[in-house]
Amino acid sequence: MQHLFIETDVYASNNLFGLEEFPTKLNINDKEYILYGIVAYYSNHYVAHLRRSENTWETHNDLVKKIKTNTQSKITELVFNYIVEEIRPIVTCEKPSFCRLIQGLTGITDSTVLPNHKNISKILQLNNFGKAFRTFSKSSTIESNLNYVGNLDELNSDEDTQIDSDNENNLSSPIDMEYVDVGQLLYESNSSGCTNFSLPDHLTCCAHTLNLIATTDVAKITDTNYINISKKVFSKLSSFWNLLSRSTGASDKVFDICKVKFPVPIITRWNSTFDAIQKVLLFREKLNFVFLELNLAKIKNTEWVFLEEYCKIMQPLTTALDKLQGEKRNYLGFVEPTIIILRRLLIELSLLTYCSPLKYCVISSLEKRFSYLFDLSSPKSKSFIISSMSHPLFKCSWIPLRYIDLCKELFINE
Numbered sequence: 056m057q058h059l060f061i062e063t064d065v066y067a068s069n070n071l072f073g074l075e076e077f078p079t080k081l082n083i084n085d086k087e088y089i090l091y092g093i094v095a096y097y098s099n100h101y102v103a104h105l106r107r108s109e110n111t112w113e114t115h116n117d118l119v120k121k122i123k124t125n126t127q128s129k130i131t132e133l134v135f136n137y138i139v140e141e142i143r144p145i146v147t148c149e150k151p152s153f154c155r156l157i158q159g160l161t162g163i164t165d166s167t168v169l170p171n172h173k174n175i176s177k178i179l180q181l182n183n184f185g186k187a188f189r190t191f192s193k194s195s196t197i198e199s200n201l202n203y204v205g206n207l208d209e210l211n212s213d214e215d216t217q218i219d220s221d222n223e224n225n226l227s228s229p230i231d232m233e234y235v236d237v238g239q240l241l242y243e244s245n246s247s248g249c250t251n252f253s254l255p256d257h258l259t260c261c262a263h264t265l266n267l268i269a270t271t272d273v274a275k276i277t278d279t280n281y282i283n284i285s286k287k288v289f290s291k292l293s294s295f296w297n298l299l300s301r302s303t304g305a306s307d308k309v310f311d312i313c314k315v316k317f318p319v320p321i322i323t324r325w326n327s328t329f330d331a332i333q334k335v336l337l338f339r340e341k342l343n344f345v346f347l348e349l350n351l352a353k354i355k356n357t358e359w360v361f362l363e364e365y366c367k368i369m370q371p372l373t374t375a376l377d378k379l380q381g382e383k384r385n386y387l388g389f390v391e392p393t394i395i396i397l398r399r400l401l402i403e404l405s406l407l408t409y410c411s412p413l414k415y416c417v418i419s420s421l422e423k424r425f426s427y428l429f430d431l432s433s434p435k436s437k438s439f440i441i442s443s444m445s446h447p448l449f450k451c452s453w454i455p456l457r458y459i460d461l462c463k464e465l466f467i468n469e
Contacts, residue, residue: 059088073167074104074112102164116164131170135178145172256438261390262380264424269325269372272420278412288358292335294351296320305349313341329373333366364410371400372417388446391439392453394421394428431458441469
């Protein structure tokens with residue numbers, strides 16, 4: 056038996072090579088040599104890698120107490136599963152921090168054993184990860200059509216379409232299944248003018264939009280009288296709320312007088328500000344004494360009127376916001392009627408002394424941000440119209456008279 060030792064002292068470049076990239080057989084002078092091991096020098100010491108079987112390497116490192124067998128395919132499989140399940144980019148496997156994590160968990164000192172993006176990409180192409188894009192032929196004699204991507208309308212409910220889950224070989228058979236390059240398919244359909252493939256319409260979060268109206272848009276009011284009185288009122292209330300949140304003594308004193316705890320607004324939720332103001336209005340008389348006891352600036356009668364008008368305008372907006380951000384019994388069909396009724400309620404408000412600019416600002420912002428809900432002839436309002444008309448609570452009761460015929464026709468045609 057002859058042995059062949061190949062020593063490489065000079066490198067053409069600083070590239071690193073994985074163990075799987077080394078040839079396992081060499082033919083020299085009509086003699087075949089089989090790769091049994093590799094000795095690598097790095098970090099000022101030698102590490103030996105013994106090839107036990109296909110893709111299985113045993114690492115001998117004098118800095119590690121135990122000899123650990125590292126299965127290349129197993130490590131690659133675990134890394135691949137992590138990237139797919141956590142929806143991470145493939146390049147994650149080559150990031151230094153990720154490599155150090157794998158080396159620390161497995162005891163590997165040679166980074167060349169770790170999979171690279173080429174290994175992961177290759178597995179991704181061969182894996183059944185793309186099952187959603189496979190095409191089935193109705194019989195083994197019919198060739199699969201690239202334009203057919205699981206059209207459920209063509210399935211006959213009377214036919215036996217159940218697939219035996221125990222027979223995995225049937226799923227992987229090239230006769231029964233063909234993998235489709237979705238990118239190429241979409242490109243070809245776009246080039247030929249085909250419109251069978253499209254992404255769903257993007258729907259903005261209506262609850263977040265209402266929150267923007269109550270905060271961002273209201274902050275842009277330019278009326279001088281409104282700005283002056285609102286700054287004074289909210290400055291006094293902020294001092295009161297800050298004192299409650301920072302001083303347990305002040306909080307206990309307020310509780311002794313009012314027999315209730317006052318909520319403190321949260322900056323990320325505008326509703327909390329409205330709830331805090333409403334709580335203050337409920338204990339108006341007692342709070343005058345509380346402000347005196349805590350040495351806080353007293354709220355004047357005109358400022359109390361301002362707070363009442365503020366809550367009167369924001370009450371419908373708060374109710375709509377609570378409804379649209381609910382987690383239970385909340386559907387797309389609630390959006391259109393809620394926004395239309397909200398605007399109507401705001402328009403009907405009258406006899407405002409200080410908060411008229413606030414009222415018109417909210418109405419204007421509603422009409423601007425939800426323009427597609429007020430102009431029902433807009434294509435963007437289609438899904439909202441159908442959803443609301445389909446809901447048994449609303450049906451056609453919310454539709455303005457000038458759009459009633461258009462909505463009925465749209466509902467019938469769809």
